[in-house]
Amino acid sequence: MSAVSSAAMLEAEKLRGGLSRRKLLDKAFVVIGLSIMLGCLAILAVLFIDLVRDGAPRFGWDFLTNFASRRATSAGILAAWVGTSLIMLVTAVCAVPIGVMAAIYLEEYAPKNWFTAIVEINVTNLAGVPSIVYGLLALGLLVHQFDLGQSILAAGLTLALLILPIVIVATRESIRSVPNAIREAAYGLGATRWEVTKDHVLPYSTGGILTGMILGLSRAIGETAPIITIGALSFIAFLPDSPIKSEFPFVSFQWLHDPFTAMPIQMFNWVSRPDQAFQANAAAAGAILLCMTLAMNGVAIFIRYRFRKKINW
Amino acid sequence: MRDRVVEILLLASGLVAVFTTLAIVGVLLFESGGFFEHVTLKEFFTDTMWTPLFADAHYGIMPLVAGTLTTTVVALVVAVPLGTTIAIYLSEFAPHNVRETVKPILELLGAVPTVVYGYFALTMVTPLLQYFMPELPGFNMLSAGLVIGLMIVPYISSVSEDAMRAVPRYMREGSYAMGATRLQTALRVVVPGAFSGLAAAFILGISRAVGETMVVAIAAGMQPNLTFDPREPAATITAYIVQVSLGDLAHGSIGYQSIFAAGLVLMAITLMFNVIGFGLTRKFREAY
Amino acid sequence: MQRTTEAPSAVRATRPAEETALSKESPANAKSTSGAPRISIAVDDTRQVRTLNVKAAVDNVNFYYGEHRALKNLTIPIADRQVTALIGPSGCGKSTFLRCFNRMHDLQPGTRYEGSITLHPDNLNLIGPGVDPIEVRMRIGMVFQKPNPFPKSIFENVAYGLRLRGLRNRATLAEEVEKALRGAALWDEAKDRLQDSALALSGGQMQRLCIARALATKPEILLFDEPTSALDPIATAKIEELISTLRDQVTVLIVTHNMQQAARVSDYTAFMYIGELIEFDEAAKIFTNPSKKATEDYITGRYG
Incomplete structure (x- = not known):
């Protein structure tokens, strides 16, 4: 026992x-x-x-307000940050509406057929294309065929194409998270497809769309390779033409066609100089660039968090 | 009527993606067409030197491919174990709030501009490596590869984690009910169950590493060098394109065309990996 | 409707009045060891008192999901090498109760047990705070509602528990796998395709594979959580037959929403309602002449 x-x-x-x-x-x-x-x-x-x-x-005010220079201690990033800001403006203006509209089409309108399948495969595939290939596309098509030259417009369009898949994917995801019951409720009241989209689907997915937009731009702001490929100059000691004029019509788009430099290009230029003194410039520019991207990502995370808390399906 | 206009506008936006792809393929084929009028495919794939800009011009893509493969392998040796371990930890071990906090922070690693990573590789990783390997040259593929690996860790960990979390709960319960520990359940049930997803993560990671440009352009040197030794300097396909773009090449010259030929090879390699990778992702989504 | 909140009066721990064939020991001996106590069920005065050997004694168990008290003061003896069925309307806590036995609730945060489930012969409190849930699960097997074989070969599925325990010898593994498959009446169908994926089996075969998987590690208690609810009638019949034969080697605890099934396979039956035990008795008694009105209402299909 x-x-x-x-x-x-x-x-x-x-x-x-x-x-x-x-x-x-x-x-x-x-x-x-x-x-x-x-x-x-x-x-x-x-x-x-x-x-x-x-x-x-x-670090200091001079660094932000000086042009690039042959002397490391007096070289600054004025042309670079102005260039980056303008390029981002072009990128955002092009990529966001097109990306959001493409996403709406794919989620709300597209019939289930081979054509839609091709569009979808294209979007996923574009997300995996190396950024430098976009640079080659821009060099061959925008710079030479469309004769845009090495301009802010060419750079902005290049980066817009680059972040288009990011915007599309993020927008689709947030549109998809709007429950079908909401759509059916609106259709039940006699709304057309566009009214349902505009009045219900889009407002409820704003958070996701904003997040996607910011993440896309944060990717674009750090991209170096594609704009090097289109042949951006890195020694620029002038600013693009001012968009605001004192005479009629007060607005000018001449700046779109001006040559430029950008933050990552300026940094790359300094990194690749043999002179050690320029490494400090590179580091300073890098720190500012990193702050910009981290801040944008932080904002994106915050928005995502806020919207997730606010709307609880 | 207005609805019709809206729909056409939306459709047109969707078509931008299609046109972009067509334009990429078109431009690459068109511009490298000129290149292949001068260079035979045999020379392109068998010559062991790549010197299109020298007087004694050679057009063998292999040195660039070797550089690309070497940095990619180094990157994967870092990223696959780290990324997978993090994914297993986050998916199977971490409490909910830890996962929700750590994931976005980890994704910041992938958001750092690549030019900053290049600086990091050149000014920090290489000197550190030289401390252990005194004969390591200032430009080398090892440090570039290591940093690329770090960069793709969050990418691999997030795709892998998605795949593991797609393994249904009843599968885990079956294992826990047999008296398995978390680690045993993770390694013996979840990882095999998420296998195609993990493979997709690795392959998409490869495609990222192959296409990475700035880190190698800054830290690996830009001389084409037919070697698989990561301690040596070498150029990758992407670094070569950057190098040529930095110079002032006449539109239509053979040097100008050569970057499109290199781009075509790059596109072919990444496209191949992407297609396999996305195929596998779809498979794991359908598996359960 | 009248419900009891105190421990059901029908179950009372007493000295056995009569020994069954299962135990040949004298009462004095039984008391001096840590072995299983015997519990008799005295339902009413007209019935002959029968005793049972207890494999696990559930004593005053409460279970909480956060603040929600899902199980209330359960006290039930689980008879050794007999089939005990848990029945009741959905949401009555029968699956929750079943999952206490192998501590599956520990996988979710914010769950809490109270009371004790004492496993004999070594008097291990399955839900005791210092007791390792993994150790508990190694001793108590479970078969789930939905067949959940792993995406591995048939052989590897059955060998899983043995491998977890560090067994590597191929010959021993093969031997144990065969034994387990025979035990689960799957050997004849599976012997020629041991290396095929388990996911290629039919639903009923998968469920028998899961039973074999659990049997391979020789559990002391085998838990079944509505094992046939996802199966067709023919597969169900096979599983029921299997459960009947299993009682020779293992203590079986089965949750089912199918009363015919409980009547067919079980020796003892517990009827639960909203987290409480309403009645526990021999199956024959519960299904022919329940003592409680609620039990009768449920059995005759008046609710649930």
Whole structure:
């Protein structure tokens, strides 16, 4: 009798022995997983601190208001940040409406057929095309065939094509999260497809669309390769033509056709100089660029978080 | 009537994507057509030197392909284990609030401009590596590859995590009910169950690494060099395109056309990986 | 409707008045060991008192999802090598109760157990705070509502639990897998396709594979959570037949919403309603002459 139960005890004891080893492995994995994750985040922090430290001697008002120069200490990023801002303006104006409309088409209008399938495959595929290939497209088509030259317009359009898939995918996802019951309710009241989209689907998915737009622009702002490919000059000691004029019609679009430089190009130019003094400029420009992208991503995360909290289907 | 106009506008926007693809293929084919009038396919694929801008011009793409493959392999050696481990941790171990906090922060790693990563590779990773390998040259594929790997970690971890979370709960319960630990369930049931998704993540990661430009252009040097030794400097396909673009080449010259030929090869490689990758993603979405 | 909140009076721990064939020990002996106590069911004075060997004693169990109390003061003996069925309308907590036995609730945060489920012979409290849920699950198998074989070969599915325990010897594995498949009446159908994917099997075969998977590690109790609700009648009949034969080797606890099934397969039946135990008795008694009005209403199909 007691032999039986002690045998059972022994069996249980054996189970526990193997188990403690397995549980140890389990705990070890948690430690490994956590440390890898924290390690990656630490690298991000190191990267940022390194840029700030290396660039520290350059930070100052002069850095923002000076043009590039042959002397590292007096070189600044005025042309670069103005160029980047204008390019982003063109990119946003082109990519956002087209991206949102394409997404609406795919989600709300497109019939299920081979044609729609082709459009969808195209969008997913474009998201995987290396950015430098967009640069080649722009060089061959925009710069030479359409004769836009190495202008702000050409750069803005290039980056717009580049982020189009990002905007489309993000918009589609947020449109898809609007429940069908809402659409049916509106249709039930006699709304047309466009009215349903405009009055219900779009307002409810604003958060996702905004997030996609900001993420797309944050990608575009750091893109270097495609605009190098279209042949952007990196030594520019003048600003593009002012968009606002003192005479009639007060607005000018001449700036679209001006040559430019941009933040990442300026940084690349400084990094690739053998003179060590320019590394500090590169780091300072990099820190500012990184701040811009991180800030944009932060805003995107915040918006996503806010909208998710606000609307609870 | 207005609805009709709206629909046509929307459709036209959708077509932009199609036209972009067609334009990419068209431009690449058209411009490299001129290139292949001068260079035979045999020379293109078998010559071991790539010097289109020199007096003694050679047009063998292989050195660029070798550079691209080497940096990609280094990147994957970093990104696949790290990305997969993070994905397993986030999907199977991390409490809900940890996952929701860490994921967006991790994605910032993928949002850092690549030119900044290039700076990081050149001024921080390479000196660090030289500390351990004193004979390592200032430009090398190793440091570029390592940094690219870091860059694609969040990409691989997020696609893998999606795939693992698509493995249904009843599958995990079956394993837990047998007395499996979390790790055993993750490795023996979830990972095999999400296999096609993981493969898709890796392949899409490869395609990212192949197309990465600025890190290699800055940190790996720009001399085409037929070698698979990551400690050596070399040019990738992308770095070559950047290098030529930095110079002032006449439109229509063979040097100008050569970047389109290189771009065509790049596009073919990434397209191949993307098609396989997306095919696999669709498979894991359908599996359950 | 009248419901009891106190422990059902029908179940009372007493010294056995009569030994069944299952135990040959004297009462004195039984008391001196940590072995299973015996519990008799005295339903009413006219019935002969029968005793049962207890594999697991559920004592005053409460279970909480956060603040919600899903199980209320459950006290039930689970008979050794017998089939005990849990019945009741959906939402009555029968599956929740079943999942306490192998601590599946521990996988969700914010769940809490109270009371004890004492597993004999070693008096392990399955839901005790210091007890490792993984150890519990290694001793108590489970078969789910939806057949859930792993996306592996038939062989690997059955070998899974053994491999978890570190068994690597191929010959032993093969032997144990065959035993388990025979035990689950699947050997004849599967022996020529052991390396095929388990997902190629029919629903009924998959469920028997899951039973084999659970049997391979020789569990002390086997939990069935509505094992036939996703199967056709023929597959269901096979599973029921299998469960009847299993009682020779393992204690079975089965949740079912199908009363005919409970009547066909179980030796003891517990009727639950909104987290409480209404009545526990021999199956024959419950289905022919229940003591409680609520039980009778449910069995005769008046609700649920």
